[in-house]
Amino acid sequence: MILQLPAPAKLNLILRILGRRPDGYHELQTLFQLLDFGDSLEFETRENDRISVDAGTLDIPLQDNLIYRAAQLLRQHTGCNKGAHIRLQKNLPQGGGIGGGSSDAATALLGLNYLWQCNLPIDALAELGRQLGADVPVFVRGRTAWAEGVGEKLTPVATEPRHYLVLVPNCAVSTAAVFGDPRLTRDSTAITLAALREGQPGDIRLDSEWLERHSGNDCQALVEKLHPEIRAAREWLQQFAKAQLTGTGACVFAAFDSAQAASDVLAKLPAKWSGFVAAGVQESPTHRQLAKIASTL
Numbered sequence: 001m002i003l004q005l006p007a008p009a010k011l012n013l014i015l016r017i018l019g020r021r022p023d024g025y026h027e028l029q030t031l032f033q034l035l036d037f038g039d040s041l042e043f044e045t046r047e048n049d050r051i052s053v054d055a056g057t058l059d060i061p062l063q064d065n066l067i068y069r070a071a072q073l074l075r076q077h078t079g080c081n082k083g084a085h086i087r088l089q090k091n092l093p094q095g096g097g098i099g100g101g102s103s104d105a106a107t108a109l110l111g112l113n114y115l116w117q118c119n120l121p122i123d124a125l126a127e128l129g130r131q132l133g134a135d136v137p138v139f140v141r142g143r144t145a146w147a148e149g150v151g152e153k154l155t156p157v158a159t160e161p162r163h164y165l166v167l168v169p170n171c172a173v174s175t176a177a178v179f180g181d182p183r184l185t186r187d188s189t190a191i192t193l194a195a196l197r198e199g200q201p202g203d204i205r206l207d208s209e210w211l212e213r214h215s216g217n218d219c220q221a222l223v224e225k226l227h228p229e230i231r232a233a234r235e236w237l238q239q240f241a242k243a244q245l246t247g248t249g250a251c252v253f254a255a256f257d258s259a260q261a262a263s264d265v266l267a268k269l270p271a272k273w274s275g276f277v278a279a280g281v282q283e284s285p286t287h288r289q290l291a292k293i294a295s296t297l
Ligand SMILES: C[C@@](CO)(OP(=O)(O)O)[C@H](O)COP(=O)(O)OP(=O)(O)OC[C@H]1O[C@@H](n2ccc(N)nc2=O)[C@H](O)[C@@H]1O
Pocket: 012, 024, 025, 026, 027, 028, 030, 096, 097, 098, 099, 102, 132, 133, 134, 135, 136, 149, 150, 151, 175, 176, 179, 180, 246, 247, 248, 249
């Protein structure tokens, strides 16, 4: 059996650092916006219990690949001893702050849970994801969400449909180095969403005016100090629309009302940088694909 699933990127439309916990991890608040663009994973069952990964252009040891680690963790947790061959088509830059590795890990958990018929509920898969990285649970749950804690307390939210131009500067940022830097500001006040829920059935809606007021990224100033090229990319994009860092970088992004408007700016991009246009989505393309497969059974 062969199963093909997307592993979408995310943007942090808001990233606030509230403080540091005794274990060194940071308390934060972030708005994870899922995108309709990302990597792609293909899963194939095998006759034996081997797990192999063809990582394509991604040049890292197998034991470090989050796809392999997700597969091992799922087997350990469930006692499953089945094997699989997994092919990765890597479209997202590494260390970009758009969650490529985390999303690959989540898609591996979701895909293998289905392929191996482990039948773990989403809560259990999200907990396994948390063990692999702070950003994995949001991709496992598959909803654009407001995150608190170290990023694992998730509240699904509805954002207005927008198109994003994401620029990829020529550098990779180490998340651990940014969080370990004494110059990082860690004193933002917490935002409360509760007031926005009043009288509204369903998910909390974050409209563009609210987003405009609260957008920002507490890592941006430090990351731009460490990597002047990221500042240059953001300032270039800023000529056309409000531009901001995602996660701990390196990517920067701006929102547009249409894909055409974003593509028009992308067409002007200096050759030294690359970029892509993607739409913001409420539900992960991974979950949409799994639901489609389930509906045809
Ligand atoms: C801050 C974010 C926002 O999305 O940055 P990006 O990775 O997307 O750039 C993420 O939550 C990152 O998530 P992820 O990349 O999965 O982090 P992890 O592998 O769990 O942690 C990498 C390192 O970042 C630091 N870290 C991470 C998350 C957090 N809330 N506090 C931290 O201090 C820790 O030093 C940890 O060793």
